[in-house]
Amino acid sequence: MTTETNGTSKRLRILILDDEPIVCKRLKPAFQKQGYEVETFTDSSSAMDRLKETSFDIVITDLKMEGADGMQVLSTVKALAPETRVIIITGFATLETAKESYRKGALDFVAKPFKLGDILDCVRKIEQEQRGGAQ
Amino acid sequence: MWWQRILERRRRKRDTAGPDIAFWRLQSMFNNFRRILELNNAILEGVADMDRALGGEYIFDRAYLEQSVRRIASNVHHVVYSLNALTGNRHVPLYDRYQDIRTILDDILAGDVRALAGAPVLPLHAVGWELEPLVGIAAVCMAELHNHAGLPVARGCVLTTEGAGLLLKHAAPPRNDRPAAQMNTLRRGQAAAVLQSVHSVFTPPSTNELQERAALLRAQLTAEIAALLDGSPGFGLRADIASVEALVDDASWPDAAGACRAVIQLSPAPGGGIDAAHILPPVRTSQADAAAPTGPRLHRPGQATAEAYADLLEEVLRTLPGDPHMAVLLTRTRPAAVKGTVTSRYFCSSPQDARNMPGRALCQDALVIEAVHTDVADHADGSRSPASGSADRYMLQRTYPFAPMQSEIAPRQPGVRFADGRLATSVTEEGRGRGSALLRQQDMRALAETTMAMERMLGMPIMLEWELGEDGRCRILHAAPYLPPSTDADTDLQEQLADELADELAGATILVRGGHMVQSGVVAGKVVHLEESMRAEDFPVGAIAVTKVASPRLTPFLQRASAIICENGTIAGHLATVARELRLPAVFGMPDATMRLAEGSEVTLDAGELTLYAGVLPALLQFSTAGADLYPTAPEYHTLRRLLRFISPLHLVNPEAPEFAPEGCRTFHDLIHYCHEKSVDELAHFQERRPGLGAIRTRRMQLGRPMDLRVLDIANGLAENASAHPVADDVLSRPFAAFLDGLLREEAWDTAPVALGIRDVISSMPHSMSMLGPSANTLGENLAIISRDYVNISLRLGYHFSVVDAYLGPDLHRNHVYFRFAGGLADPDRRNRRARFIRSVLEDMGFKVVLKGDLVVGSLKQEDTHIMRSALFVLGALTAYARQRDTGLHSETDMHALYEAFHTLFLRHYDRLAPEYDIMTRLDRDASPSGQPRNERTEARA
Missing domain, CATH: 3.30.1490.20 (ATP-grasp fold, A domain)
Known part of the structure; x- marks a missing residue:
C-alpha cells in the first residue's frame, strides 16, 4: 500500500474527499510538504471509484456531500480495506454523527473549521502507529 | 382612631409594594446590562475568530462563513434587544440598522457585492x-x-x-x-x-x-x-x-x-x-x-x-x-528612459534557458525581467539616434537573494548614454565598468523583491510593468496575475518538487519552533532585530523583523519587512491585525526568538508551520505557492474579507460626536459599541431617568483623595460587609482594584494650584460646555459600575473627562481595557499636547491608540491578566496625574518633560514581560531607600 522512497522510509498514501474545493486545495500541499502522497476528490463517486482501484493508508472525508455522503464512504472504505484509517471532517458536527462515525470504524472526527496542525498531528500519529506496528 | 389605622395600613402597603417592584425592575435592568457585556464579549470573540481564519489559521469552508455570520448576527440582535429592554425602547432605530447590515451580509454570502460599492x-x-x-x-x-x-x-x-x-x-x-x-x-x-x-x-x-x-x-x-x-x-x-x-x-x-x-x-x-x-x-x-x-x-x-x-x-x-x-x-x-516588464514565474523549456541553473526541478523556474529603451538615444558626441533593437532580458532566481542566472544584453551603438547618465565604458563607484545593460543589478534585485512580494500576497504568478524615470528610479505602472501556459510537465514538476522538498527539509536545521500563527506564508531573508531607537525608514526592505514585544508602534515596520516574529504579543492585537491585512507572514509568541536568531543571519520562516530554518530553503519557498495557505484567489478569502468589512471595523469612536447615532452605525462593531456606551449611560443616569427605581443607590467611596467617586455594584464587585462608604480594600472587582491601586498613589496627586490665563478659560468654554452639556447632571459625580470581572468608570476631574471600560476574567480571550480621555481647560494647543502625552503613555503599554484633537482613545485586548492589571494600574495613576496638566504645557519641551516625569514615576515599572502583577512592588522597592515595599496594602495586593 505504501510507496517506497529512498529505499528506507515509506510514504503514506492519503485520499482526501471534500466537495468544497478550498479544503482539498489547502490540504493537499500541506500533506505533500510532510512527504505524503495525496490524491484529492471533490465528488464522492469518483473517490469511491478510485478506492475500488487502489487502497490508501488514510482516507479523510467530509460528511455532508451530494451523492454518497461521508458515512457511505466510510462503510465502503471499511468494506474494501479494513486496515485503512478514516478521518471524518465536517462543518455540521453533532454528538450523534460523531458517535455513528466511531461506531462505523472512523478513527477520528474533526469539526470544521480546524487548524492545519490538528489534522497533521492526527495523520502523524497514524504514521507512528504504523511504523511501530511494522517494527 | 380607626380611620388613622386604615390610613396607616394603606401607607405601609404602598411603601412595601413599591420597593419590591422597583427591586425586580432594577434587577432586570442589571441583567440586561450584564447580558450586553456577555454578548459583546462573545461577538468580539467571534470576530477575532474570523480574523484568524483570514490569516490562514483554520481550514474552513463556506458553511463556516454562514454559521459565523448567523451566530454573530444573532448575538448583535440580542444586544440591540437588551439595550431597548434596558432603556424602555429608547433605541428602536437600531433594529433598522441591524437589519440593513444583516441584509448586506446575506447578500455577500449569496455573491452579491453591490453593497461594497x-x-x-x-x-x-x-x-x-x-x-x-x-x-x-x-x-x-x-x-x-x-x-x-x-x-x-x-x-x-x-x-x-x-x-x-x-x-x-x-x-x-x-x-x-x-x-x-x-x-x-x-x-x-x-x-x-x-x-x-x-x-x-x-x-x-x-x-x-x-x-x-x-x-x-x-x-x-x-x-x-x-x-x-x-x-x-x-x-x-x-x-x-x-x-x-x-x-x-x-x-x-x-x-x-x-x-x-x-x-x-x-x-x-x-x-x-x-x-x-x-x-x-x-x-x-x-x-x-x-x-x-x-x-x-x-x-x-x-x-x-x-x-x-x-x-x-x-x-x-x-x-x-x-x-x-x-x-x-x-x-x-512621466517621461521615462527605460520601460519593461517582470514576470515572476517563467518555465525554462530550452536547454539554453536551463543552463547554469543549479538543481533539477528548480532549474526550470525563473523570474524574468525585460527592459527596453523608450526613446531615442543620446550619444556622447551630442547626436541622437533611435534606440533600436535595445531590448534586454535578464533571468533571476525566484528565491532570495534573487541571484542572476542568465542575461541577454542587446548590442548597442557606441557612445549610447544610459538612464543613469553614464556610458557603457564609464567606471562605477565600485570601480567596475558600467557595461551596456539597461538595468543595474540593484534595480533588478529591487524589481525581483517587489515582484515576489506581490506573488506571495496573491498566491499566483504575477506580471509587473515598470518604468525607469529620468531620476534613475524604477516605478511600477501596472500589476496583474500572470498564468504561464499549463503543460503536462507541470504535474511532474510538482511531484519532483515535492521530492526535493522532502530531501531539503530532512537536512534543514530548525532554529526555533513554536508560537502562534498570525499570518501564514513562507519567506526567506536576513534577520534584523527591532530596537526601540530604530526608525522605520532605516529598516532594510525585505528583511525579517524580530522583536520581543508586538507593540502597535511597530506597525510602520510591517510595510518594509518581509515577515515579523515576536516573542510576545497577542494574535488579536493591532499589530497582528495589520500583519493579516498586509498578508505579511507573522508568528507571535515564538520562544527566545531574539536570543536564538543572530542579527544579519539568513533564515527561512514557514509561518504556517511555526518553524524557522537556518539559511535559505529554495524548495520550501517555491513549494509555498502551491496553495496550502489561504490566498486571495480563493473565493472564500474574498467572501470572508467582504463580510468582515461590515462586521469588524469600528467607526464610532467618539460618543460626543454628532455621528454617534444609530444611523452612524455602519458595522456590527459600531452597533454593539453604541449599545454598550448607551447602556453604561443608562446605568449612570438611571436615578434621574427612572426616579421610581431609586431603591438601590450608589455608594460614595472613601478614598482619601480630593475626589468624589460613587460605585454601583452590579454583581460581586464589593465585599458583602462593605459599608455605605466603602474603602479601597472593600473592592473585589479585579479590574477596579487595579485601577484604584494606581489612582490612589500619592505620587500621582499634585494638588498645587494650576496657572490659568483668561485665554484658557475663554477658549475652553465652548468646548467644555459642549462636552459636558449633555451630562451636566453628573458633573462632579464620578461613577464606577463594577462586577467581579468588569468595571466601567466615568470620571470628571477638573474639566477633563475619562472613561475606563475593562473586563478582566478567567477567560483570557475576553480580556480588554478601553480608555478614553478628552477635554481640559487650556487652549486647544495645550490640550492637544496633553493628548499626545497620553498617547505616548498608552503606546508604551502596547495600546492601540487613536488621537483626534484632544480626544484619545486606546484599547488593549486579550493580553495576560497581569499585563491588563498593570495597565489598569498605570491608567489609574495617569488619570490622577494628567488632570489639569494641560494648562502647564506651553511648549513641546513641557510635554516631553511631563512624559519623562511620568515615565520615571510609573511607566518604567510597567513590564509586559513580568510574570505577574507586581508593578506596585517594583515601584515601592525603587522608591524606598531600604529597597523594601513601603505600603502594607501594596504587599497584600502584590
Missing part, C-alpha cells in the same frame, strides 16, 4: 482585496503594492464599475450648460464626501439622485485627475480599462489578463490639447518601437486641464463596445 472613484490606498469585483484585479494589485515598501508605485485612482456604469448611462451635458459648474471647483475630499453620502448602500437612489450623482462623479473624477497631474505639464495618464466580473471565482482568475479591454495613454499633445492613444498590447518589450502607441488616436484641442482629461477619458469609454462591468485604473505617467 462606496465612492465610485477611489484613490489606490482605499482599495482592498474585497473590492476586486468593483475595481478589477490590476487595481487591487497596485493598491497592495502601494501598501508595501519596495519600489514606488505610480500614483493612481480607480473609476469603479459602478462609476463607469454611471458615466456611460448619464451623458454629460455640454460643458457650458453644466448646472453644477461650481462642482468643478469642489475640492477632492468635498466631492468624495458628497458622493459617498448620496450613494448610500442602504437606500436605492432615485432618478434625480442618479443624475446628481453623475454630476458629482464627474467633479470627483476631475478632482482626482487634477491631484494626479499635480499641475505638472510633463505628466500624463495611463488608463487600464478592464472588464470585471461581478462574481469572481477561482476559475475566472486566470482570465484576469484577458479581461483587459484597452490600455490608453493620455498625454499632452505637442501642439496643444490632449492625445489619447491606444496601446495594445500594454507594453511591447521585444520590438524596437516598443513604447510607440498603436491603434486609433483621439485628440482633444484646447488646454490640457484636468477637466479636459476627464472628458476625453469619458469619450474614450464611449468608443468601446458596451460592457456593464468596466473599471478604469488611472495611473500617472
Whole structure:
C-alpha cells in the first residue's frame, strides 16, 4: 500500500474527499510538504471509484456531500480495506454523527473549521502507529 | 382612631409594594446590562475568530462563513434587544440598522457585492482585496503594492464599475450648460464626501439622485485627475480599462489578463490639447518601437486641464463596445528612459534557458525581467539616434537573494548614454565598468523583491510593468496575475518538487519552533532585530523583523519587512491585525526568538508551520505557492474579507460626536459599541431617568483623595460587609482594584494650584460646555459600575473627562481595557499636547491608540491578566496625574518633560514581560531607600 522512497522510509498514501474545493486545495500541499502522497476528490463517486482501484493508508472525508455522503464512504472504505484509517471532517458536527462515525470504524472526527496542525498531528500519529506496528 | 389605622395600613402597603417592584425592575435592568457585556464579549470573540481564519489559521469552508455570520448576527440582535429592554425602547432605530447590515451580509454570502460599492472613484490606498469585483484585479494589485515598501508605485485612482456604469448611462451635458459648474471647483475630499453620502448602500437612489450623482462623479473624477497631474505639464495618464466580473471565482482568475479591454495613454499633445492613444498590447518589450502607441488616436484641442482629461477619458469609454462591468485604473505617467516588464514565474523549456541553473526541478523556474529603451538615444558626441533593437532580458532566481542566472544584453551603438547618465565604458563607484545593460543589478534585485512580494500576497504568478524615470528610479505602472501556459510537465514538476522538498527539509536545521500563527506564508531573508531607537525608514526592505514585544508602534515596520516574529504579543492585537491585512507572514509568541536568531543571519520562516530554518530553503519557498495557505484567489478569502468589512471595523469612536447615532452605525462593531456606551449611560443616569427605581443607590467611596467617586455594584464587585462608604480594600472587582491601586498613589496627586490665563478659560468654554452639556447632571459625580470581572468608570476631574471600560476574567480571550480621555481647560494647543502625552503613555503599554484633537482613545485586548492589571494600574495613576496638566504645557519641551516625569514615576515599572502583577512592588522597592515595599496594602495586593 505504501510507496517506497529512498529505499528506507515509506510514504503514506492519503485520499482526501471534500466537495468544497478550498479544503482539498489547502490540504493537499500541506500533506505533500510532510512527504505524503495525496490524491484529492471533490465528488464522492469518483473517490469511491478510485478506492475500488487502489487502497490508501488514510482516507479523510467530509460528511455532508451530494451523492454518497461521508458515512457511505466510510462503510465502503471499511468494506474494501479494513486496515485503512478514516478521518471524518465536517462543518455540521453533532454528538450523534460523531458517535455513528466511531461506531462505523472512523478513527477520528474533526469539526470544521480546524487548524492545519490538528489534522497533521492526527495523520502523524497514524504514521507512528504504523511504523511501530511494522517494527 | 380607626380611620388613622386604615390610613396607616394603606401607607405601609404602598411603601412595601413599591420597593419590591422597583427591586425586580432594577434587577432586570442589571441583567440586561450584564447580558450586553456577555454578548459583546462573545461577538468580539467571534470576530477575532474570523480574523484568524483570514490569516490562514483554520481550514474552513463556506458553511463556516454562514454559521459565523448567523451566530454573530444573532448575538448583535440580542444586544440591540437588551439595550431597548434596558432603556424602555429608547433605541428602536437600531433594529433598522441591524437589519440593513444583516441584509448586506446575506447578500455577500449569496455573491452579491453591490453593497461594497462606496465612492465610485477611489484613490489606490482605499482599495482592498474585497473590492476586486468593483475595481478589477490590476487595481487591487497596485493598491497592495502601494501598501508595501519596495519600489514606488505610480500614483493612481480607480473609476469603479459602478462609476463607469454611471458615466456611460448619464451623458454629460455640454460643458457650458453644466448646472453644477461650481462642482468643478469642489475640492477632492468635498466631492468624495458628497458622493459617498448620496450613494448610500442602504437606500436605492432615485432618478434625480442618479443624475446628481453623475454630476458629482464627474467633479470627483476631475478632482482626482487634477491631484494626479499635480499641475505638472510633463505628466500624463495611463488608463487600464478592464472588464470585471461581478462574481469572481477561482476559475475566472486566470482570465484576469484577458479581461483587459484597452490600455490608453493620455498625454499632452505637442501642439496643444490632449492625445489619447491606444496601446495594445500594454507594453511591447521585444520590438524596437516598443513604447510607440498603436491603434486609433483621439485628440482633444484646447488646454490640457484636468477637466479636459476627464472628458476625453469619458469619450474614450464611449468608443468601446458596451460592457456593464468596466473599471478604469488611472495611473500617472512621466517621461521615462527605460520601460519593461517582470514576470515572476517563467518555465525554462530550452536547454539554453536551463543552463547554469543549479538543481533539477528548480532549474526550470525563473523570474524574468525585460527592459527596453523608450526613446531615442543620446550619444556622447551630442547626436541622437533611435534606440533600436535595445531590448534586454535578464533571468533571476525566484528565491532570495534573487541571484542572476542568465542575461541577454542587446548590442548597442557606441557612445549610447544610459538612464543613469553614464556610458557603457564609464567606471562605477565600485570601480567596475558600467557595461551596456539597461538595468543595474540593484534595480533588478529591487524589481525581483517587489515582484515576489506581490506573488506571495496573491498566491499566483504575477506580471509587473515598470518604468525607469529620468531620476534613475524604477516605478511600477501596472500589476496583474500572470498564468504561464499549463503543460503536462507541470504535474511532474510538482511531484519532483515535492521530492526535493522532502530531501531539503530532512537536512534543514530548525532554529526555533513554536508560537502562534498570525499570518501564514513562507519567506526567506536576513534577520534584523527591532530596537526601540530604530526608525522605520532605516529598516532594510525585505528583511525579517524580530522583536520581543508586538507593540502597535511597530506597525510602520510591517510595510518594509518581509515577515515579523515576536516573542510576545497577542494574535488579536493591532499589530497582528495589520500583519493579516498586509498578508505579511507573522508568528507571535515564538520562544527566545531574539536570543536564538543572530542579527544579519539568513533564515527561512514557514509561518504556517511555526518553524524557522537556518539559511535559505529554495524548495520550501517555491513549494509555498502551491496553495496550502489561504490566498486571495480563493473565493472564500474574498467572501470572508467582504463580510468582515461590515462586521469588524469600528467607526464610532467618539460618543460626543454628532455621528454617534444609530444611523452612524455602519458595522456590527459600531452597533454593539453604541449599545454598550448607551447602556453604561443608562446605568449612570438611571436615578434621574427612572426616579421610581431609586431603591438601590450608589455608594460614595472613601478614598482619601480630593475626589468624589460613587460605585454601583452590579454583581460581586464589593465585599458583602462593605459599608455605605466603602474603602479601597472593600473592592473585589479585579479590574477596579487595579485601577484604584494606581489612582490612589500619592505620587500621582499634585494638588498645587494650576496657572490659568483668561485665554484658557475663554477658549475652553465652548468646548467644555459642549462636552459636558449633555451630562451636566453628573458633573462632579464620578461613577464606577463594577462586577467581579468588569468595571466601567466615568470620571470628571477638573474639566477633563475619562472613561475606563475593562473586563478582566478567567477567560483570557475576553480580556480588554478601553480608555478614553478628552477635554481640559487650556487652549486647544495645550490640550492637544496633553493628548499626545497620553498617547505616548498608552503606546508604551502596547495600546492601540487613536488621537483626534484632544480626544484619545486606546484599547488593549486579550493580553495576560497581569499585563491588563498593570495597565489598569498605570491608567489609574495617569488619570490622577494628567488632570489639569494641560494648562502647564506651553511648549513641546513641557510635554516631553511631563512624559519623562511620568515615565520615571510609573511607566518604567510597567513590564509586559513580568510574570505577574507586581508593578506596585517594583515601584515601592525603587522608591524606598531600604529597597523594601513601603505600603502594607501594596504587599497584600502584590
